[in-house]
Amino acid sequence: MPSYPTPSYASSYARSGPRRRTLLTGAAATAGAVLLSGCSDSGSAEDERSSAADRLRAGAARDSGELLGRYDAVLAAHPSLAGRLDPLRAEVKRHKTAFADGLATPSASASPASAASPSSSPSAPPVPTDEKDAVRELAKAERELAKRRGSALLDAPDELARLLASVAAAGAAHAYLLTEGDK
Template identity: 60%
Template sequence: MPLSPPSRALSGPRRRTLLASAAGTVLLVGCSGGDGDSGTADDGPSAADRTRVRAARDSRELAAGYDAVLAAHPALARRLRPLRAEVVAHAAAFEEGTPAPSPSPSASPSPSATAAVPARATEALAGLALAERELADRRAEALLEVPGELARLLASAAAAGAAHAYLLADDGK
């Protein structure tokens, strides 16, 4: 005797449909990059946004260091102004799309910052070279933790910072 289909009508989706849609939802959630750092207003800024803001702030602080050295050693202006201009350009690039504006790049150094600059120009240059090198190293480490375009920007700024450190340590040649 052949088996007949069930006599009762099924209401709602079948079990296979439910299982397939549940599996699809799990796959979509797993592939969405949801690492718990979505950057929504409830969660606060994303890791990339925090890195971008910090990089902009670091560049502004480095530019202020250049300003302090320039104020204390005006004879170094020809050598330092192009490097400072690149540091300010890095700050502007990092600030694109950040939530809050940073202080103006032309802000004059505070008297305490100028007082902290070594009296000898070679020591002041060595201090800038060290600051550039340390910042380049931090950026090189941070670029592993952020997405594509920001990672490329960090890598570019880190490479420029390493070049600046080399030029600053070049004993005036």
């Protein structure tokens, strides 16, 4: 192969300093380091979000368990309300199970046996002796819990936010159904 002489003007274009390939290699290494450090930071942020979501789920399952205890207490005090309250109680039980099933740690979730059996909550307030007052108290508890869940969904991850929104809407519907007979 013939060798071609370098033109004399080529030396005037020669740059002093690093070549383009060196700069690109250095930039790639720097970008890689930034990405790696970003991954480790986002990993811990992801863990924090997952932990916060688990706490939110556990709290929602506990709240549903407490509401279920209220239903059980009212039904024990006023068995004649079973026809009206049983369908709503069954929904609350499903809500508790839905929240508990999504928990990452089995120790934080309710056991299937406790989710299946009716149990009264020790923190449930005393049941009024008047049926209408007892139902009104249930409606108030449903309404308050629906409001808290509506507020909590703003900070929840997508899937949990949808579940919270759905259960909050169901709670609001329960409150309406419980107070509908008062009108």
